[in-house]
Amino acid sequence: xxxxxxxxxxxxxxxxxxxxxxxxxxxxxxxxxxxxxxxxxxxxxxxxxxxxxxxxxxxxxxxxxxxxxxxxxxxxxxxxxxxxxxxxxxxxxxxxxxxxxxxxxxxxxxxxxxxxxxxxxxxxxxxxxxxxxxxxxxxxxxxxxxxxxxxxxxxxxxxxxxxxxxxxxxxxxxxxxxxxxxxxxxxxxxxxxxxxxxxxxxxxxxxxxxxxxxxxxxxxxxxxxxxxxxxxxxxxxxxxxxxxxxxxxxx
Numbered sequence: 157x158x159x160x161x162x163x164x165x166x167x168x169x170x171x172x173x174x175x176x177x178x179x180x181x182x183x184x185x186x187x188x189x190x191x192x193x194x195x196x197x198x199x200x201x202x203x204x205x206x207x208x209x210x211x212x213x214x215x216x217x218x219x220x221x222x223x224x225x226x227x228x229x230x231x232x233x234x235x236x237x238x239x240x241x242x243x244x245x246x247x248x249x250x251x252x253x254x255x256x257x258x259x260x261x262x263x264x265x266x267x268x269x270x271x272x273x274x275x276x277x278x279x280x281x282x283x284x285x286x287x288x289x290x291x292x293x294x295x296x297x298x299x300x301x302x303x304x305x306x307x308x309x310x311x312x313x314x315x316x317x318x319x320x321x322x323x324x325x326x327x328x329x330x331x332x333x334x335x336x337x338x339x340x341x342x343x344x345x346x347x348x349x350x351x352x353x354x355x356x357x358x359x360x361x362x363x364x365x366x367x368x369x370x371x372x373x374x375x376x377x378x379x380x381x382x383x384x385x386x387x388x389x390x391x392x393x394x395x396x397x398x399x400x401x402x403x404x405x406x407x
Contacts, residue, residue: 208243357378
């Protein structure tokens with residue numbers, strides 16, 4: 157008697173993922189194991205679909221941050237992916253409509269690529285290429301997902317003076333970076349969470365600008381802070397790359 161062909165399944169999880177946790181991923185594994193243990197099913201893909209900002213749940217961080225955290229959490233998975241369609245909708249979308257959307261997408265992929273195509277790997281690879289930012293040069297030494305997050309983050313900058321020491325804090329919903337220094341005094345700096353490099357840094361006043369020179373693996377590296385028109389300006393440079401940011405005062 158010929159063995160019955162297994163039914164291919166795609167697992168879909170909708171939710172806030174605020175933030176994503178290990179148990180969210182474990183949930184996919186448990187569901188896949190249970191279904192495949194029946195001998196009737198073959199799970200070919202898992203989809204994480206974070207809800208959009210229109211859900212208006214108290215304490216819900218912006219969808220762009222939740223998406224990037226989910227992508228970071230699943231980057232090593234060969235079958236679980238993150239889809240941004242639901243999160244990009246201006247209003248909250250019922251789960252049934254999200255299911256219908258993915259059913260239509262998967263049906264279209266299967267019809268155009270054939271039943272033997274591993275849609276999980278194919279779609280994930282295509283999404284990676286589509287989402288890869290072009291305005292930040294990978295030669296700067298910053299990883300792909302860090303660059304993706306940096307393009308979307310809303311940061312807060314706090315500069316405090318404690319006696320002769322300055323403390324600079326860069327705060328966001330994903331990562332915080334803090335360092336302190338004395339003017340005209342060289343110090344060892346580790347850019348943890350940024351490009352994770354060790355360098356010798358020195359900050360000095362040049363007119364109305366705080367200017368930092370960072371000596372290390374990368375040449376012509378440093379930054380400058382200054383206030384103009386009640387706004388804090390930041391210019392970072394590394395080799396031939398320059399990044400400019402402007403912060404508005406928050407009272």
